[in-house]
Amino acid sequence: MDSGCTDPDSDLEEFDFTTPLSLEEAIWLMDELMYREVQYSKLVAWHQGYPLSQTLFTSVYVERLLWPEPKTLSDAKFHRDVSGTQADASILTVILEPFCLALIKCCDLVLAMISEQHYYEEEDFATQIFNRPLLSRIPPQEILSNLDSARSRLPKLGLKLPLHDALKARLDVRYFLLNILQNCSTGASTDTISIEEITSLINFVEKTSGLGRSISADAFTLKMQRRLASSVPPRPMIVTQKEAAFVFFKQLVTDATRAFEVLKITCSVDLLVAYQSFMAQDPQPSVYVRALLQSFLTLQDNILGRFTLRQFITQDLQLMVLPNSMLLTEATGTSPALNGEQIQALAQFDYFINRLGPSYLNLFRTFCLNRSRVRRNLCHAALEWDRIQAEAEELDSVVQSSFGEQPQMYSDADEPTFSYSLSSWVYHYKLMQLRGIVQMGFQLSVYAPHEYSSMYWYLSYLSSTHLSHLERISFFVSVDQQKSKGQHEKMQKTLHQLYRHFTWLKATEALAKALHRVLVVVQRHGHLVQPRPSYSSDHLRYELRMRPFQHLSIPEPLPPDVAQQACSLQELSDSTVLEQALLLNQTAKKAWEEVLKENWNSQAVSAGNISATNTSSGAEDQGMAPVVAREWTKEVRNSIKACIGTSIAISALIKGLQGEDVSKGIRGMRISIPQVGDRDRWHPAWAVPKVLS
Known part of the structure; x- marks a missing residue:
């Protein structure tokens, strides 16, 4: 178990970083590192679960930069024991070193984003870094500046045109990718980043990948696993195929940039539709993009960076069931004089909103998980929303007595009934989740073909129940519209x-x-x-x-x-x-x-x-x-x-x-x-x- 994947008498020789590196070998190394990085970044989307020990950490170049752990950017060098004047002209230090540093920092930003959001260890993402911090102490801007310096020094080397263009494209792609990930980590807009330009660069990198020539020494070796802090046995190296790597990179850049579209949404109902639609892409966005969308729910301690949780929920309530209610006017500072009973009812409403908040946000987070987990989480959430509905019914009773709501004759009922607006709103979302559970059963092939007829019958039963419920809500909103003056526009929106x-x-x-x-x-x-x-x-x-x-x-x-x-x-x-x-x-x-x-x-x-x-x-x-x-x-x-x-x-x-x-x-x-x-x-x-x- 501790012997590794090598022969018992195999020794762990030190790699000689003073060996000159040709331009073709540099191109090959940059591409190989990128293929392994893609495997690390995309393992969630394809449920492969390969950790860094099988991908990037098999590289002697990555190991050299990460260990001993550098405290500053000047410590992260291939030639730590060589003076700067001796190493300055080396292809290794001018091109490959800044590229590798930027690549490691990209992985650090990916790891930081995913670790802060909802994900499933091993099933979604392997967060183990084996006691190798991914340059977490070094700000991204320093590495971007270092990479930009390498881009500016490249023309001064006097390289032949095909090799010069190939190396420049790889540095440019790495610069743009790190810049995108940095913007995502801070919630900054990516509007200034051209997807077409980056995609064109990635296509050029793919086109020129044939210029690379493999290095003779062991640039990637399983022996590196012996140095990692791990309690698991050695595992084989994993390398993504070239075609899959470039397809993934283009999708990652596109999805991460397009994800910022949701920040322009101004309505909670539309945001849920946007999350569902964005995640419906085929293939599903990578785990990083799904974590990015989750981060927008707490951006700058607000939803989408603009709405408080109370604003977000009350906006939904107003649009769906309460277009003109004193429960919501208090939040805008326009409420009239209230008696003690009404003030107490409003306090209970505030408490209800605070209790509801986490469950409401988790509904959005759920759609950012892998599709199997979406259905599983909806099954758990249905019971949670059932309990919330019971609490909402109790609050509805308090509101009815406090604000003097009059019951109405609805349909063929023998007795008049109240609107129960809050519990109706909760029931609407619960029914929506139940319908999603059934429909995702077909999408995930949970049901056998002979079960399709019964499950479609149950789907129609849930939809009919939901339709009847919406008719009831519409009835009470229409009754309220007849009584309200000057609120016609709000009523019509609802x-x-x-x-x-x-x-x-x-x-x-x-x-x-x-x-x-x-x-x-x-x-x-x-x-x-x-x-x-x-x-x-x-x-x-x-x-x-x-x-x-x-x-x-x-x-x-x-x-x-x-x-x-x-x-x-x-x-x-x-x-x-x-x-x-x-x-x-x-x-x-x-x-x-x-x-x-x-x-x-x-x-x-x-x-x-x-x-x-x-x-x-x-x-x-x-x-x-x-x-x-x-x-x-x-x-x-x-x-x-x-x-x-x-x-x-x-x-x-x-x-x-x-x-x-x-x-x-x-x-x-x-x-x-x-x-x-x-x-x-x-x-x-x-x-x-x-x-x-």
């Missing part, structure tokens, strides 16, 4: 926001119902057959799938027999089920088209202050958040494609059902469900069956 949610949910509900009916007919004719292992049963499988929902107060968990009866559609014939599926699919397509007419943002995207939320959104706002707008539009368009695919499948099934030989019609068809990532899988959450005669 009603429009509810309409946006309603349209999305209607599209989701209709498409889920359509796919449920299609899959029911398919299963009736012998396709997607459920296996019958001796260790499993329908009851156990239902209990497994409903586990995230079983302990919720509302929506109440359904008994297995009730769910089975509702899901099976036993009382309906195949033709009736397919006719319903056709109508529902048409409804879904129209609803998605209606969603597409709206922008992704309900409020204007601006770099201004909180008052900017009073402006209306426009098509020009999408230009200020192109990645979010692109991914949001892509998701909606792919949902429309799923509707078209469902329509084709329904038409094929109807033809098979109406054929002369009914027994061989649908049963004789070839039916398959494309896997996630397949070109025929229009949307990862919509598993549309492919029907071939």
Whole structure:
């Protein structure tokens, strides 16, 4: 275990740093270090989990700069025992040394950013640095200045043009990358950084990688692991392929720069959409970019660097359920004279906001995790929000009595009821998370194909429940609008926001119902057959799938027999089920088209202050958040494609059902469900069956 990956008689010879280094060898070393750096930076996105001991720390050059630990930049030298005049003209000190220092500092900034945010050790990122601090004592600006000095000295060396340009491009890429990471660490804007320029440089580096020539000595060796402080056995070296390395670098630069788009968002509702859309990119942004987005929630001790937690939550409450409430006017300093009971109610409201704050921010952080963890965390958060809803109901009762709210007759209820605005808002977010749990089950291939019909039925059940809840909220907002004077604009904003949610949910509900009916007919004719292992049963499988929902107060968990009866559609014939599926699919397509007419943002995207939320959104706002707008539009368009695919499948099934030989019609068809990532899988959450005669 302690012998390393070398022969027992193998000695650990000191590398001779006085050996002259050719330009071709310098290019090769810079590229090899970059490939290993990419492995370190990108291991979260691909769940590889390789630590530094298998990548950068196998380099004798990196080890030379890091040990003994340098206290200042002047200590971080390859030639620590050689005078400056002897080493000044060396390619090693002029080019490779500043490059390596900048590379190490990049890793230090990456590590610092990720360590401060939510991540999963080993699963997401390996933070072990083996008692080799990554130049953490040296400010990034000193290393940038050192690297800039190397860039200015390069033309004075009189190198041949191809080699000169290749070395300059590598120094430029390293300079820009370190500059981006430094800006990210401070929350400074990256608007002045040109993505196109950096991408062009990276492409040139890739093009000139063939100029490099491998060094004869052991520049990278597993023997370096013997010097590291570690309690684990030696592991083999890992090197990323050249093509993958350059693709990752371009994505990292683009995502890290584009992430600053979210700082222009002025509405909490839009910010959640932006986080979800940004993380929906394929491939998913790296762990560093996901940590960067999390850091914006505490930027300068404020959300997005501008909003306090109270402002952020009350803004959401005002937009969703309380467009005109004395609970929120107190925060703006415009509240009228209050009695003692109302002051006490406001104090309880403040306490509720403080209790709610961490859970509310964690909802945004959750979408910055890897996709498997997003679903798992949503399952845990659902129970937490269920408890918050109970607290909100108690606060609603206090507010009703303190502010004299009058109950209203709603729907076909026998008795008038109160609005319960706070608990309604919490319930809205809880239902949204429950729906996300089910849909991510399809995206992550959690469910077996024979379970798709039942899970789409449950998705439609959750969507219907959510739609009914939004109708209730809209009713009480409309009643309040009739009583309020001079608040018409605020009321209309709330009603429009509810309409946006309603349209999305209607599209989701209709498409889920359509796919449920299609899959029911398919299963009736012998396709997607459920296996019958001796260790499993329908009851156990239902209990497994409903586990995230079983302990919720509302929506109440359904008994297995009730769910089975509702899901099976036993009382309906195949033709009736397919006719319903056709109508529902048409409804879904129209609803998605209606969603597409709206922008992704309900409020204007601006770099201004909180008052900017009073402006209306426009098509020009999408230009200020192109990645979010692109991914949001892509998701909606792919949902429309799923509707078209469902329509084709329904038409094929109807033809098979109406054929002369009914027994061989649908049963004789070839039916398959494309896997996630397949070109025929229009949307990862919509598993549309492919029907071939």
